[in-house]
Amino acid sequence: MTAADLTAQTSPPQTAPYRWRWAALFIVLAAEVMDMLDAMVTNIAAPTIRAELGGSAAIIQWLGAAYTLSMAVGLITGGRLGDIYGRKRMFLIGAAGFTIGSLLCAVAQGPELLVAARVVQGLFGSVMLPQGLGMIKEMFPPKEMQAAFGLFGPVMGLSSVGGPVLAGWLVDADFFGTGWRMIFLINLPLGLAAVLCGLRFLPESRSPHPLKLDVAGVLLASLAGLLIIFPLVQGREHDWPLWSFLMIAASIAVFALFGWYESRKAKAGGDPLVVPSLFRKRAFTGGLVTGLVFFSGMTGFALVFNLYTQIGLGYDALKAGLAMAPWSVGMVIGFGLAQPLQKYGRRLLHGGTLLMAAGVLGILVTLNIAGVGVSPWQLLPALLVTGAGMGLLMAPFFAIVLAGVEQHETGSASGTLTAIQQLGSAFGVALLGTVFFGMLGSGVAAAAGDAAPKLRAELAAVQVTGEHQERIVAGVRACTHDRAVAKDQEATPASCERLVADVGAAAPTPQAAEPIGRIVTRAAGEAAKQGFSTSMKAILWVVDGMLLLTFLVAFLLPKHAREEDQAGH
Template identity: 35%
Template sequence: MTDQLVPPTVAGRTTPPSPRTGPVLLVLLSAMFFAQFDFFVVNVAAPSLEKSIHAGPAALELVVGGYAFAYAAGMITGGRLGDKYGYRRLFVIGTIAFGVTSLLCGIAVSPEQLIVARLAQGLAGAVMVPQVLAVVTADFPDEKKPRAMAWYGAAAGLGSIAGQVLGGALIAADFAGLGWRTIFLINVPFCVVIAAAAMRVLPARTHARRVGLDPVGAFGVSLALALLLVPLTMGHSSDWPAWTWTSMALAVPVALVTLRWERRLGARGGDPVLVFPLFRSPSFRGGVVASVAFMVYFGSFMFTLTLLLQSGLDLGPFQAGLVFSPMGILFTATSMIGGRLTDRWGMSALVVSSGVIALGLGALAARLFTAGSGTGLPWIVGCLCLIGAGNGVVLPALFGAALMRVRAQDAGIASGILTTTQQFAGAAGVAVIGAVFFAVAGHEATSAGWATAMGWATAISVAMVLVVMWTTWTFKRFTGPGATRGADVPAAHV
């Protein structure tokens, strides 16, 4: 996402320059745009879903977090399938599947149907998106990779903006009386066009690389996290019945069995989903911790603030989307220059930028606690500007800091683990902080109740950002200005 953070050239591959990098990049980034769009667009649609198909708080959290969960669960496997069977083939399959599952989302008539369709949509995205970075890594000449990654970050930022703004506009326009359904149905024709264009412009060759799959490990990790996240999501709305505690307890043995399997697979020379030697690096461990804390805050903040704006402050979907615009614009702008800042100032740039995020969140929380539903939109927008500016520097550079001590041959799997961790953390943030939000707001929430709930959710987000700030500060012990330069990493997902 910055001009200093460039994906690695995988050992054993040739990287012949593509003569048409412009069209290739346009096709790839179109898919990235829609993957980001569909993560954020549901935030704006949440109140409409509540009224139209009677989606309760737990269902809303599963609709939002379920997409991120499924997306993360399939990310590493999707990337390895591309290595094994060819990037163009998997990209086209993933794009068509994304269109089909978007159609299923658009015609859902119950919360249960929408949740299942969103899970399937997340899995389709997990097949489609890893091929974006893979093609850039394998087929773009080295001198064009920095610019490609900068545009990758811009596409992700624009996707998040469009999810809030364009999504709100589509719902407000209510084309043919479809309401919220248009936010999903609009994907279908675009996916057809992107898949057709990919068949024409993406390189057809499969790069020779023997790579093993680890379905047992992927399933075990996903199952352990599902056993934990589902009860956390649904427990508060059902008064924490016995099954929620049983499920969370079962997550522990499932996780232990999965970890044992991963160790044994690695010892036999296989390709486990979790590569434990990576965690021996202090920088990698710190990057994982910082990424988890960041995405717990970011995923939940976008979800809960949308609910406050529409349910607490009575804004329409389009108006609520516009509130997020300055945040998204500043994120995109600072992500394009963040590499220069970290190149000059090292980890100090991340520490300061994390402080800017914490300042914006803290100011918003303080205002919500003191003014309640009287918190004005100018104050909210001002806080979002600080948050967006800091996000654009911190999120991309976390990858560079985490992977600067990783061996070149391990960079691909390491970046996959970090990306997967981010997505799981985003789903966890929606589940856990969303549960706190709804618990404080109450079943019959008033405007004041929504504001208080958002104040507590934002206070938890401040704590998460302080973890990011502390973790990046510890990087200063073994880094200096320019430490992230040339780091062999891909951009993060926003």
């Protein structure tokens, strides 16, 4: 559940229950499922998408970051649109736009068009999602409210478990020759049903005293987010030019400008996007930092792990989705275990963080023991523990962060917290994806260097010695490095073309070239796998470091969700 879910539970519903409230609830849940699936599916499908559409490694990062970044900036103001213009109307507009965005994703003929369509999905999704929660709190009487919101847990849990597996299955099944496009086409019947059923069953709903839109605030927040995400994703591919650092510095300045503008707007009696008084509360600001660090680490890890299993280990999309399933199952188990332990508050959150860190360490140990031949079964225990820790951590998080927020600040606080969750996801994809791809070339080259003695022995066994041998050994190292860092995976690096020529020159006859080629292909493949493994291990250390930082920053939070945040008074 998000912060917005908790906020929705704090407001009293209408005295007369709405007749079609349960039908309306399932329409809202369908919208939540569409969003959750689309936030995850490109992690599984990204290597296949890039192989078909082309583009650099940055495209893989943008497929996730474009969606979550646009969702983040839209969510802050999405709820206000429903308050002003009517929640049913904005839900239908959001659902229709999300469905159209899904269609645009499915028919995209180039990577840039696909990323643009992901932005459309994210923006309309941010209009759709807040409306459902606002309607639920008005439709259900108090005695049914808990049951209504209780359905979110199982539905979201099933989505998190089934999402990666469904994505992998759809990509591998290649229905009607659609391949990866089916992961977006599946939204069309869901979205159409949400719109048609919404017209019939959703109630008319709007706030009697809506806040005004803060358009300037939205633009400043959007610009600040883009200024930091764009250089993190694109800077590596351009060898970190001056403009990348200038953009990161500019993002800090724009965030500061945003804070000044919001404070000025509040003092003038306006309706700021984010209530400035929230940042005087230690629990809330600590929660924002905790959420930013945590969600950055987890979403970035999910992307890198899927790249490692598919590109590094050679898993197909379905096998990669199944390999990730234990993490999702563990998260559902963690949520279940956390329910009777809510009284422990911050200690439960800290315990979940430590359990996650132990699970990530377990993945690292598994990779060290099993090597490049690691199987999904070997990864299962550590991923299960990691997911369980994540469930224990997230279960009390939003309630604790909102503990010291005043009633009139709750809407702004929950919207900001949910937006930070999405912004952290975009930041994590950009940051950890960049670190992973940045280390990949040197990791592969180092692995090729370590395997050189074995390669020399195998070449000598087929009578390749002297200068020919050394040229091939050096060529394998150069080719694997250049292929790992290539901006265009379709193009063959010049070093690889030279290696092919060197293999031909080393063979006295055409028949002799075949065993030499097999040896070189095997050596290059093993070096690539080992390089991916080295980079993955480095990312695991980074993720554990981010979890340690999450543990420390969480001390800023109150001990229990029911406690008042004295620092804000």
